[in-house]
Amino acid sequence: MSIKAIGHVGICVSDMDRSIRFWQDGMGFEVLRQSEFHGRSWRRILELEELDLHTRIIRRDHMTLELLAFDKPGHVGSAERRPMNQLGFTHLAVWVRDIDAVAKRVVEYGGAIVEETRTRFDHPRLKGQWLICTDPDGVRVELVEYPDGEGILEPA
Template sequence: MSTPTFSHIGLCVTDIDRSVNFYVQGLGFELGQGYEIGAPFHIVMDLPDTLHLKSQFVQKDGVQLELLQYFAPETLGPAERRPMNQLGLTHLSVRVEAIEPVIERVVAHGGQVHRETYVDAGPGGEFVYCTDPDGIRVELMRLNG
């Protein structure tokens, strides 16, 4: 019997170059493999056979994100942060040594910082949420110790 192993997390984005810039330049991910995808992958994705998308992997600390820009069919849904209590993926989390320098890079590379979410937990550290260019929530956390 084979034991499953973790592979990656897929994120649908509206502009793959902008998202690569955010994750690589803004959050320090490394660029991985990229692909152009169409049929027969429409079958596993449960999409029409007109499927055309670009896939770009980025990685950090053993975790891979697959950024997916759909050309056909077009991307659906709002590009805004979702409520934390909505079913599904709620956020990605990145540990940082200092919050402010990363906030500056996030903003410089197309992200938005939600300062109203900032929490100074004293001996626990600091926490704040930002969003990537498509509204995907990313937690920045500086832990003490």
């Protein structure tokens, strides 16, 4: 197959400063690049008639996100958490060492915790704790704390 790697995941945001505060200060991402896009060629690829777009490329470990703030034509939709069974993108998952400390930072930097999602598993092939939170625009982020700091599944 000719795919080299996943480049990034794009997230439309309603307020770039607020989102940078959450993702950079709250979640530890680093801003790699900021850009502005205007003009016909970008309108074509983004499938928008008007375009006044500001972006930030941010990275943490091996995860790269592109935050997109549309001044024109503006954003559509609400910041409500989407149902997990709605078609399309459902969530980002991040592995954490201390789920409660990260949850506290999520709230401190403008996100929300969905406490009723807190789940613990103690199964031979699946041990750990999960908790759903959202960024300021309702993007679902799954916090995952593994007791050994490793991954999810052992070979069957």
